Amino acid sequence: MYSVKEAFYTLQGEGGQAGRPAVFCRFTGCNLWSGREQDRSTSICTFCDTDFIGTDGQNGGRFKTADALAAHVAAFWPGPEGKPLVVFTGGEPLLQLDTPLIDAMHARGFMIAVETNGTIEAPDGIDWLCVSPKGRAPLKQRSGQELKLVYPQSDAPPERFIDTDFEHYYLQPMDLSPAGHDGSTVQQTLAYCMAHPRWSLSLQTHKITGID
Numbered sequence: 188m189y190s191v192k193e194a195f196y197t198l199q200g201e202g203g204q205a206g207r208p209a210v211f212c213r214f215t216g217c218n219l220w221s222g223r224e225q226d227r228s229t230s231i232c233t234f235c236d237t238d239f240i241g242t243d244g245q246n247g248g249r250f251k252t253a254d255a256l257a258a259h260v261a262a263f264w265p266g267p268e269g270k271p272l273v274v275f276t277g278g279e280p281l282l283q284l285d286t287p288l289i290d291a292m293h294a295r296g297f298m299i300a301v302e303t304n305g306t307i308e309a310p311d312g313i314d315w316l317c318v319s320p321k322g323r324a325p326l327k328q329r330s331g332q333e334l335k336l337v338y339p340q341s342d343a344p345p346e347r348f349i350d351t352d353f354e355h356y357y358l359q360p361m362d363l364s365p366a367g368h369d370g371s372t373v374q375q376t377l378a379y380c381m382a383h384p385r386w387s388l389s390l391q392t393h394k395i396t397g398i399d
């Protein structure tokens with residue numbers, strides 16, 4: 188059984204695939220925060236910008252089989268043009284994404300991208316793995332296509348992650364508004380990138396353009 192908060196067609200907003208049309212499938216639940224505001228400040232991950240509780244979002248639901256969920260996701264791709272892309276996110280997608288679902292998406296011609304916090308080792312077969320380490324959480328998944336660290340995090344400085352094996356290294360400014368703070372972290376982040384040029388800036392472009 189898979190629990191999905193929401194599924195929708197949009198553009199990937201972040202990282203190395205930013206701008207690319209994709210179907211997003213957001214799984215319910217996370218291992219680093221309950222999703223309840225009263226637990227935010229005492230959680231390992233405190234700055235999350237996402238509602239991942241329940242199955243009540245747009246096109247959300249519970250799916251008994253990998254094939255049923257793959258068919259649901261594939262139905263949002265608009266037609267035969269281009270290589271279809273699905274982004275599995277959450278919550279924490281690696282609590283639910285498994286080999287049968289990977290195989291069912293590949294069987295439908297999809298490239299599979301995943302956004303994970305890196306605390307759970309990824310299954311084989313993911314085509315674009317984005318790992319985004321969180322605070323003091325141990326990093327188990329140390330390779331992939333991109334490491335995309337939200338910056339700044341006092342418990343997770345960029346220096347801690349240079350001994351990993353990713354094709355691309357991004358710093359993404361922390362959006363402080365979900366936790367009720369104002370102020371921009373963009374200038375701090377671009378200054379760090381310019382001083383440490385192994386890192387590139389990732390902006391959350393969907394928030395700039397106003398899409399999901």
Ligand SMILES: C[S@@+](CC[C@H](N)C(=O)[O-])C[C@H]1O[C@@H](n2cnc3c(N)ncnc32)[C@H](O)[C@@H]1O
Pocket residue numbers: 217234235236237276277278279280302303304305318319335337359360361362363365391
């Ligand atoms: C909501 S998370 C879901 C996937 C997974 N649990 C993770 O943390 O990578 C999706 C992406 O949004 C990023 N993110 C979450 N809250 C953010 C915030 N307040 N500012 C900037 N990026 C944020 C995460 O680091 C991650 O790269």
Ligand SMILES: Nc1nc2[nH]cc(C(=O)O)c2c(=O)[nH]1
Pocket residue numbers: 197198199200201237276277302393398399
């Ligand atoms: N457009 C868009 N791009 C995204 N990239 C990662 C997202 C996520 O929440 O995982 C996200 C999202 O929520 N929307």
Ligand code: SF4
Pocket residue numbers: 217218219220232233234235236237239277278279304321
């Ligand atoms: S690990 Fe990801 S989904 Fe979980 S609370 Fe943090 S940003 Fe949100």
Ligand SMILES: [Mg+2]
Pocket residue numbers: 236237
């Ligand atoms: Mg998001």
